[in-house]
Amino acid sequence: MTAPILRRLSDLRALTESWQAEGARIAVVPTMGALHAGHLSLVAAAREGAERVIVTIFVNPRQFDNPDDLAKYPRTETSDAEKLAPLDVDAIYAPDPDQIYPEGFSTTVSVAGVSAGLCGAHRPGHFDGVATVVSKLLLQTQARRAFFGEKDYQQLMVVRRLVRDLDIPVEIIGCPTVRESDGLALSSRNQRLSPAMRAKAPALFGALDAAAGAITAGVPVAAALEEARNAVLAGGYSAVEYLELRSAATLAPLAAPVEPARLLAAAYLDGVRLIDNVPV
Structure with a gap:
């Protein structure tokens, strides 16, 4: 069954509040789309760990330090929804940009320590963008479990730290990297x-x-x-x-x-x- 695609926070909140009234646990898998088997493994894990599952699809401009990289990032929402259909996802949240960054938005979440070095050193501002959008998606979806791949290990550590530091009531679950038969990590x-x-x-x-x-x-x-x-x-x-x-x-x-x-x-x-x- 193809999941409904929600664009507005008000529609998402109406749905999650009805689920919470039923006593259902909500899990979220945050993505930027262009889904592959690695993403789908996260969704399968979420399906086992909660009564309701939301997959978010949002290409976050604030985590790209290179405009050309942002422009080239694949956007495949229709095929993404088709890939998710067999996994019985309850909702796809593909917010309009103003639902994440409304006019006048001026807040940045910055995580020190684990964001230093590695990708943090070579992509200035990247993890501030990641931390900000993930914070918003966790709060908007009201999820109690969130699933991230270990391929982006530094990102996973940044998310775990921000949740701990900001007392966001969600369990962050890291899932093993999915690889092709020749070892290449799916990306x-x-x-x-x-x-x-x-x-x-x-x-x-x-x-x-x-x-x-x-x-x-x-x-x-x-x-x-x-x-x-x-x-x-x-x-x-x-x-x-x-x-x-x-x-x-x-x-x-x-x-x-x-x-x-x-x-x-x-x-x-x-x-x-x-x-x-x-x-x-």
Whole structure:
């Protein structure tokens, strides 16, 4: 069944208030559309964890530091709704821009600490945009559970921190990265890869996976990271923006795997910026 698509906050609130009167728990999966199997895995998890499920689709201009990147971001609402139909989503909230940023909107949510470095260093203002729109979507949907993918690990940590700091009554649930059979993490940006570049794309995950294994086996972190950077470039990427070992809990830089950690990377392939991470 195709879920109703809601554009106005008043319509969303009328629906969520009726659900709450029934005693139903509401789960939300925030997205920017261009849905793939990774998004659908989040929806399936939400379906198991709540009586009512909302998927939001909103291409948030405030989290793009590059206007060209924003312009090229795929917008596929019709096919997104078709993909969601078999999952029995209760509502799709695709708000008009003025429902998120009304005239005179002047508030920004900024999360320090976990937003520093990595994508935060290379995309100024990105996580302020993420934190602001996620705060609004959580409050607008009145969800009690929200589902995010671990592929965007720094984003997940930012969202967890803002919910904790602002006492927003919602449980943030991180779900494992969904990959293609060759290891490439699913991403809406993959649609922008030519066939030739798509064939090279798995080199990023391959390098991270090998580095995680090397570090676990006792290879010094600096040497493992250098080898991984070289492998990404040798695999056809034009540049490695960052490739670092960070604490899984705080995202603090680590010189050795003295606690649960994550290897996180961003690299460019034919002008397309891809990110990935693996546990260590």
